[in-house]
Amino acid sequence: MLAKRIIPCLDIKNGRTVKGVNFLGLRDAGDPVELARRYSDEGADELVFLDITATNEKRKTLVQLVRDISENISIPFTVGGGIRSVDEIGELLHAGADKVSLNSSIVANPELITKAANRFGSQCIVAAIDARKTGDSWHVFTKAGTYDTGLDALEWAMEVTRRGAGEILLTSMDRDGTKSGFDHDLLSAVSEAVRIPLIASGGAGTIQHCIDAIQTGKADAVLAASIFHFKEIEFNNLKSAMNDAGVPVRLQSVS
Secondary structure, rough: OOOOEEEEEEEOOOOOOEEEEEOOOEEEEEOHHHHHHHHHOOOOEEEEEEEOOOOOOOOOOOHHHHHHHHOOOOOOOEEEEOOHHHHHHHHHHHHHEEEEOOOOHHHHHHHHHHHHHHHOOOHHHHEEEEEEEEOOOOEEEOOOHHHHHHHHHHHHHHHHHOOOOOEEEEOOOOOOOOOHHHHHHHHHHHHHOOOOEEEEEEOOOOOHHHHHHHHHHOOOOOEEEEHOOOOOOOOOHHHHHHOOOOOOOOOOOOO
8 A cells, every 4th residue: 555645835925934823814824944844854755735826916926936845855746836837837837846736727727637648648737626515515615715606526636636637636615724623524425526635624623533534534745834834733743643543644854
């Protein structure tokens, strides 16, 4: 069985790492380059960097910050926010990103997934899905969680898979920042619907939450922010506990 991954997420606004609750009430969490370096050194498996206001402000992701972060880490690195074209994807990959995360742009233009996957490979394309419970289903939201597209999250997950996405970053907007645990119903429903790796996001508060996201939600990776930013959970402790619970992880000694 493939090792499950632990992925810190840096939400960036105005060049700083921020964190909120349910996509609102953002507070400063530190310098993204310093955090990225620390996570790489302490045993994170990957890193995700999301310029969370790039789409709403209609500007490109901060390419120079991507370069700065990539020069300071030794783990795979995904970047997203405001990416609208294949050329922009190429620019970010050239700047040092290993993957790109696409959200609002692929809802507006699903063909972008196919074009990007054909040019760079599916392994470089992460479809980010921000989902909120609406009635008996989950709807896809875009524009930093401000716009309800009306799309069914399960159907959209299947479509992005068909179009060539190599991975899905699935965020429960209802659980985001609450530290109340991941949405297992949402995770398991998407996991059963697709055959590409699934990253669980939204709700991490304890070590057990992360274990449950893998064992109950059937996720392939766990993404979290504040529990790592504010040193509430250490990577070694988390990985040791996951290993003890029977979750395969990459264990390593940290200097």
